[in-house]
Amino acid sequence: MNWITNYVRPRINSIFSRREVPENLWTKCGGCGTMLFHRELSENLNVCTNCGHHMGISPRDRFYSLFDGGIFTEVAVPEPIADPLQFRDQKRYPDRMKAAQKKTGEAEAMLVAEGEIGRTPIVAAAQDFGFMGGSMSMYVGNAVLAGAERAVEMGRPFVLFSAAGGARMQEGILGLMQMPRTTIAVQMLKDAGLPYIVVLTHPTTGGVTASYAMLGDVHIAEPDALIGFAGARVIEQTIREKLPEGFQRAEYLLEHGMLDRVTDRRAMREELITITRMLMGLPPAIKGDLPAPSETEALPAPDKG
Amino acid sequence: MTHYLDFEKPLAEIEGKAEELRAMARSNEEMDIEEEAAALDRKADEMLVELYKGLTPWRKCQVARHPERPHCKDYIEALFTEFTPLSGDRNFAEDEAVMGGLARLGGEPVVVIGHEKGHDTQTRLKRNFGMARPEGYRKAIRLMDLAHRFKLPVITLVDTPGAYPGKGAEERGQSEAIARSTEKCLQIGVPLINVIIGEGGSGGAVAFATANRVAMLEHSVYSVISPEGCASILWKDAEKMREAAEALRLTAQDLKMLGVADRIIPEPLGGAHRDRETAIASVGAALSAMLGELQGKSPDDLIKDRRQKYLSVGSKGLAA
Numbered sequence: 001m002n003w004i005t006n007y008v009r010p011r012i013n014s015i016f017s018r019r020e021v022p023e024n025l026w027t028k029c030g031g032c033g034t035m036l037f038h039r040e041l042s043e044n045l046n047v048c049t050n051c052g053h054h055m056g057i058s059p060r061d062r063f064y065s066l067f068d069g070g071i072f073t074e075v076a077v078p079e080p081i082a083d084p085l086q087f088r089d090q091k092r093y094p095d096r097m098k099a100a101q102k103k104t105g106e107a108e109a110m111l112v113a114e115g116e117i118g119r120t121p122i123v124a125a126a127q128d129f130g131f132m133g134g135s136m137s138m139y140v141g142n143a144v145l146a147g148a149e150r151a152v153e154m155g156r157p158f159v160l161f162s163a164a165g166g167a168r169m170q171e172g173i174l175g176l177m178q179m180p181r182t183t184i185a186v187q188m189l190k191d192a193g194l195p196y197i198v199v200l201t202h203p204t205t206g207g208v209t210a211s212y213a214m215l216g217d218v219h220i221a222e223p224d225a226l227i228g229f230a231g232a233r234v235i236e237q238t239i240r241e242k243l244p245e246g247f248q249r250a251e252y253l254l255e256h257g258m259l260d261r262v263t264d265r266r267a268m269r270e271e272l273i274t275i276t277r278m279l280m281g282l283p284p285a286i287k288g289d290l291p292a293p294s295e296t297e298a299l300p301a302p303d304k305g
Numbered sequence: 306m307t308h309y310l311d312f313e314k315p316l317a318e319i320e321g322k323a324e325e326l327r328a329m330a331r332s333n334e335e336m337d338i339e340e341e342a343a344a345l346d347r348k349a350d351e352m353l354v355e356l357y358k359g360l361t362p363w364r365k366c367q368v369a370r371h372p373e374r375p376h377c378k379d380y381i382e383a384l385f386t387e388f389t390p391l392s393g394d395r396n397f398a399e400d401e402a403v404m405g406g407l408a409r410l411g412g413e414p415v416v417v418i419g420h421e422k423g424h425d426t427q428t429r430l431k432r433n434f435g436m437a438r439p440e441g442y443r444k445a446i447r448l449m450d451l452a453h454r455f456k457l458p459v460i461t462l463v464d465t466p467g468a469y470p471g472k473g474a475e476e477r478g479q480s481e482a483i484a485r486s487t488e489k490c491l492q493i494g495v496p497l498i499n500v501i502i503g504e505g506g507s508g509g510a511v512a513f514a515t516a517n518r519v520a521m522l523e524h525s526v527y528s529v530i531s532p533e534g535c536a537s538i539l540w541k542d543a544e545k546m547r548e549a550a551e552a553l554r555l556t557a558q559d560l561k562m563l564g565v566a567d568r569i570i571p572e573p574l575g576g577a578h579r580d581r582e583t584a585i586a587s588v589g590a591a592l593s594a595m596l597g598e599l600q601g602k603s604p605d606d607l608i609k610d611r612r613q614k615y616l617s618v619g620s621k622g623l624a625a
Contacts, residue, residue, distance in 0.1 A: 084563070084622035085554045089539035138619050145616075167507075167529045169539060172553045173565050174619040176529040179508060180515040181615050183487050207529070209480035210468075210508040215488060229480040229508070230470030238470050248475060256476045 029053050045265045054202060054222050054265055058104065059111035059126030062161060066124065066269055072115035075123065077108070077146045080138035085172050093170040100131045109134050109164070110143035114150060118273035118285040123151040126161040129203070134164035136208050137171050141178030144212055148185035148196075157195040157276045162213040166206020175207075182212040195279040199268065200227050200250070200259070218275060219259045220268070221250035227258075308578075310367045316356065319349045353575045360524065362550035365557075366532055368524040369503045370466075373578040375585055376435075377404050377419035377462045380502065383582075384589040385410055385417060391451075393444060397477060400441035402433040402469070405448045410460065411593055416452035418445050418513060419462030422503070435504075436469035439482035442512050446482075446489045453493040458596055461499045461513040466531065467506035486512035491611055494604025498595045500570070500588055501525045501557070502577075517611050518595040519565065521557035522588070523572040527565065528555035554623070564618050568595070 026035045031053025041048075045065055046055040064070040087093040101107060109131035114123045125147040127134045144160070151158040167175035189196045198216030200209075203226035210229055221227060228248035236243060246252045250262045263271050273285045309317040323345035326338045360368065368374070381388050385408035392399040405418040422435035445461075452459045468479055490497060490513070499516035505527030514527070521527065530538075532550035537543040560566040570591045577584035599607065 080619060081622045084619060085552070086623065087552050089548070089552060169530055169535050169553070171619075172529055173527060173555065173560055173563060174622075176507060176511060177565060177615065177618045179484075179511045180487055180491060181618070183484065183491055183515075184612050184615060187488070187491060187612075207508050207511075210483040210512075211487060212484075214478075214481040214484040228475050229468060229483070230475065234470045235472060235475065239472055241472075243472060247472070256478070258478050258481060 027055070030055065047265050052223065052264065054224060056129055056163075056202070057265070058130060059106070059128050059161070062126050063111065063113050063115075063124065066272075067113070067115035067117060068119065072113040072124075075112040075114055075146055075150045077110075077112060077139060077143045080142055083170075084138070084174050085170070087170040087172065089170075096132065096170065104128060104131045106131060108139040108143070109137065110140045112143050112147040112150070114154065114156070117269060117276070120273055120276050120280070120282065120285065121154065121156045122159055122272075122276060123147050123154065123156050124159045124161070127163045127201075127208075129163040129165075129201075132168065132170075133166075134162075134208075135166060135168035136164055136175055136178045136182075136211075137168040138174055138178065140164075140168075141181040144178075144182040145185045145188075148188045151194055152188055152192040155192070155194065157197065157280060158189055159197045159199065159272055159276070160212065160216075161199045161201055162204045162208055163201045164204060164206070164208040166208060179207050179211040183215065186212055186215045195276060197272065197275060199272075201225050203227070205229065205231065214258075217279070218261075220261045220263050220271065221253065221259050222265055222268070223250055223262055225250040227253050308372050310364070310371065312364055312367070313356065316349055316352050319345055319352065323349065353579075357575055361547065362526070362553070362556050363532060363547040365524050366504075366526050366546075366550055366555070368576045368578075369522075369526045371576060371578045372424070373581075374503055375577055375581045376424065377421040377464055377502065379581065380462055380585055380588055381408065381417055381419070383585045384592070385415075386412075388417070391444075391448060394440040394447060396440070396443060398438075398440045400433075400438050400444060401431050402435055402437040402465075403441035403444055405444060407457075410589075410596070413458075415458045415460055416448050417460045417462070418448055419502075420465040420509075420513070422464060433469060435465045436467060437465065437509060438469050438471065438474045439477045439479050442468075442482035442486040445513060446486050449486075449489045449493050449497075452495050456495055458496040458498070458599075459493065460592060461497070461516060463499060463501045463505050463510045463514050463527075464503035465506045465509045466504055468509035468512075480508075483508045483512045487515050490515035491615075492608065494607055496596060496599040496602070496607055497611065498592065498599070500591065501527050501566070502588065506531065515611070515615065517599055517607060517614065518567045520568045520570050520588075520591050520595060521560060521566045522570050522577060522584070523557055524576055525557055526550075526555040527557075527560055528553050559623070562623055564621060 025038050029048040032051035034050040046057040063072050083093045109128045112125045195217050197218045198213055200221040204213050205228050253259045254262050323342045326342045330336045330338045388408040390406040404421045408417050420435040421432045423429035423432035497516040498518045499514045501521040532546035533543045535549040536545035557569045570587050573580035573583045
């Protein structure tokens, strides 16, 4: 990787992806049924302008709105061996991978980047539920490790946005082994005394919840996000009773002491800035427009401009 | 009365016939059936060899779940002395799906922790079929801390269909409990060795099996999801569990190849349930051997060794 692929390409992509006209200009809100115009929706971070329902957002779009000026540098993730088990269900695993890559335009289910939020340098990782249900594969494990290692190297906080159905079945036991592997990544951050903040987004379940998503220094969830270990259907079949309203939703977990906060996506950036700055012992962020950095200012990570 | 698995039906018939003959002979002394019965025995033995020679992954799952297979409690009672169970998570409850406590192995004090499934209706209910709730994992965390403080090796025996999918378990943080247990496994500065004695069911198994050394009994399984669960998701048909078991690569042999299991403990012909004593003794020998391998390592080295094992898992795939 060089600066062209790291820096220029994400920016070029960002320019183009904004110009692209989606085939479907209108999206129906899953919460209230309102038809939302695509531009309005994406400006509102895929949150319904009418009812506040949070829809899925791709890691790349999330990073455009998270980092100062939408600028970030991707952190390289070591490629694991492809299709380690030669897994085949009704489809071959490599075919499922290709379909997911085509659908999302991403290589895998997690994107790792470094950049600044409110002039606070961080490393962030975001899981892509649109990519095979965000499932935890060897690549995802490597991505969490790469993010943690980079954060330790740079002495930065690590912010992780989780979204997954669980471990990737097509990688069998090697998917499951990402539970201890990602736990090691969290330990690296703890050993280095760096904050690890988890933002749990809809949905975060299974082995992901039972490893890195529940080991944060601070747990923040997006409103109404489904968070749990076992699926609601499995639980209902086991205990043979109906589950209460809102079971396994963010607000329910907050009530049961599993989360620190439930925060609207549109307020998330500010909140992350506030928390990371306090944990890093930095002065409060300057609110409002920041002055453009001067030409001579030599920042290791790209900032505005 | 032996419990036969579906693929053992032909065997059940032959063994049943031999048993019938012998019963008849007992009530009628003039009958000489020994020769015939012995012939049936030989036939049964041959069939057993044949059946167990190339068990399919699904059949291995069935053997791993066999109700008469030795369970955690059997191993603890036979292999350890002075077993002193310790209970409770100090927060909410005692979870009897997880056994744990102090014990001596070969005279040396250790901490032993494992899932116990129970052996009849009453004990199965009491043990919740080996499906731990958050309290079980939190008890294990407490015991691992104890072991760390008093420098005792930890031995874990895994045999669980998975963590319990219940309302209360979710409310009390099943995920967090599993995550913390896995984390604790990686933190303790004492040898941690694990044997998968039956079913290694997903996250519920990882929480105990993140060890310096992992051994698996020959017919045990360890998987990201049950074959039935996988089949119902990927094949949209739970009846495709045979195909799913095949695809998941969940056998001890595959896991050894993938670098997850470090050793395979051979089982007696026909599975551990056919000769429990031999199976238990083999596990005992493997435990001593694995503890021996880690002897003399410093706490830091043990932690590093564990990290290294998991960081390098999967680097080879099945091609190795």
